Structure formats: structure tokens, C-alpha cells
């Protein structure tokens with residue numbers, strides 16, 4: 001599939017439901033891309049075909065209870081003991097963490113202090129996953145809190161291409177553009193629902209679309225949707241040419257999730273009281289975009305990535 005085709009699929013999944021989009025983002029994005037980009041030939045052959053058909057479920061465990069935006073400072077440790085690694089620590093927000101057959105787990109090597117990636121297979125003793133309940137967003141996909149206690153992972157399950165956090169960041173830069181496409185899907189859904197609603201809803205004896213202010217609001221929403229589409233199209237083109245940079249992907253993620261939030265908020269208001277009813281879907285998109293705005297790096301973190309690139313100065317800390 002071309003990058004634009006894959007992006008369109010991601011857009012459509014999120015246009016339907018953010019939880020489905022997020023599930024695919026974890027499976028086909030974070031987990032599969034980690035193995036595809038950083039795994040050995042044997043690891044790729046063993047895991048990727050099953051993951052591509054979703055016969056095998058994957059997860060990506062980077063975030064910790066005390067390290068989200070600064071996951072570069074993660075505290076989960078990996079200590080080599082002969083032919084195995086002993087891993088201890090905690091992870092939070094791990095999509096598919098309770099159900100995955102293979103978890104791409106990131107931990108700090110106690111010998112050299114570098115972040116390394118490990119493939120943890122289902123049923124490994126020392127792996128405890130608890131579902132995070134009480135979410136108001138992305139309610140039909142599960143994330144887990146992981147506790148890792150003397151978890152033993154054989155050396156052949158270490159990702160050979162993951163030598164430092166820079167390699168982890170390469171995976172995240174690659175998946176960030178999918179989040180931009182997903183945000184576009186939420187904005188398109190909200191815009192279309194609002195337009196259809198305003199066509200049939202009557203107030204003051206006229207349908208809402210006959211009011212100039214309503215038309216103006218719909219047109220501004222459409223203009224934002226079009227600008228998001230153009231950014232996504234350009235992402236696809238650059239990916240095709242192998243020219244997509246971290247900075248461009250960060251701008252796209254930052255811009256599209258922020259703009260999607262605005263478009264959805266307008267749609268929510270245009271539906272009046274019905275805008276808060278789940279039957280009309282906009283409120284679900286509104287709740288879902290909040291998580292998407294946060295995960296794979298918040299708007300602020302994307303801003304800091306771009307700011308560092310254009311000024312040459314890191315303002316992270």
C-alpha cells in the first residue's frame with residue numbers, strides 16, 4: 001500500500017471510531033514498525049506476517065507512570081544475565097497490553113545506560129497487565145498498566161537495531177504521521193455530521209444552513225479540514241520519496257490534532273443540545289480526539305521538537 005493509501009485507511013478508521021483507529025495505530029504502527037525497522041530477519045519473519053493479519057496481537061510499551069513526555073528518562077531496567085535479560089519496572093497506558101501476543105518493551109540497560117528494545121512473549125512469568133478503567137475517551141480500546149518483576153527475556157528477543165533512545169524516536173517519528181491522518185478522520189466526521197444536521201434542523205422557521213453565520217462557521221470548518229488534507233497528502237508524497245523528516249511529521253501531528261479539536265468543538269456547538277448525545281457521534285469524536293491530541297507526544301512536545309530544529313536550541317528542560 002502506498003503511504004497515501006495507508007493514510008486514507010487510517011483516516012477512514014478514525015472517521016468511524018477513534019478506538020478502532022487507535023487499535024490499528026498500536027498494532028500496525030508502533031508494534032509492527034518497531035519490529036520492521038529495528039528487528040532481526042528472524043524476528044521479522046516470526047512476528048510480522050501474523051501481526052499483519054491480526055492473528056497475532058502486538059503492543060508497544062514505552063510510557064511509564066512517572067515518565068510520559070520525558071520517556072527518554074525511563075526507569076525500567078534491563079540487566080544481562082548470561083543469555084537472558086532481567087527486566088524490572090512499570091509501564092502505563094500500554095495499548096493491547098492485556099491481550100498482546102508480543103510486547104515491544106523499552107528498558108534501560110544497566111550496563112551502558114542506553115535504552116534497548118525487547119520482544120516479550122505472552123505468558124512470560126513476571127509480566128502483570130492490569131486494564132486501565134474509567135476512561136472518558138477511546139472507550140472501546142484497552143490500555144494497560146504493566147508491572148514487570150524479574151521478567152526474563154532471551155537475548156534473541158532483543159531488537160538488534162535498538163541501540164539508544166534515538167532508535168525509539170525513529171519509530172515514533174514514523175508513526176506520528178498516521179496520527180495526523182487519524183485526526184483528519186475525526187475532523188471530517190464532525191464536519192459532515194454538522195453540515196447534515198444544519199441542513200435539516202429548523203429554528204426561527206428556517207433551516208440552520210440558511211443563516212449566514214452558520215454558513216460562515218461551516219465554511220471555516222471546511223477550510224481547516226482542507227488544510228489538514230493537504231498536509232496529509234504532502235506527508236504521503238514525502239514518505240514516498242523517503243524525504244519525510246521528524247520535523248514535518250511533528251508539525252503535521254501538532255497541527256492536525258489541534259485543528260481537529262477546533263472543528264469538533266464547532267460541530268458540537270452547531271448541534272445544540274443534541275451535540276452532547278452519543279447518538280449524534282460528535283461528542284464521542286470530541287472525547288476521542290483528546291487522547292489522540294496527547295498520545296505519541298503532546299502538542300507541546302511536538303512544538304519543542306520543531307522549535308529545536310528551526311532554532312538549533314533545545315527548550316525541553
Ligand code: FAD
Nearest residue numbers: 060061062063068069093094095291295296297298300316
Ligand atoms: P505528561 O508528560 O505528564 O504531560 C503533562 C503536561 O505537561 C502535557 O500538557 C505536556 O505537554 C506538558 N509538558 C511535559 N513536558 C513539558 C515541557 N518540557 N515543557 C512544557 N510542557 C510540558 N504509551 C505507550 O508507550 N504505548 C501506548 O500504546 C500508549 N497508548 C496510549 C493511549 C492513550 C489513550 C493515552 C492517553 C496514552 C497512551 N500512551 C501510550 C502514552 C502517551 O504517549 C503519553 O500519555 C503522552 O506521551 C504524554 O505523557 P503523560 O501522559 O505522562 O503526560
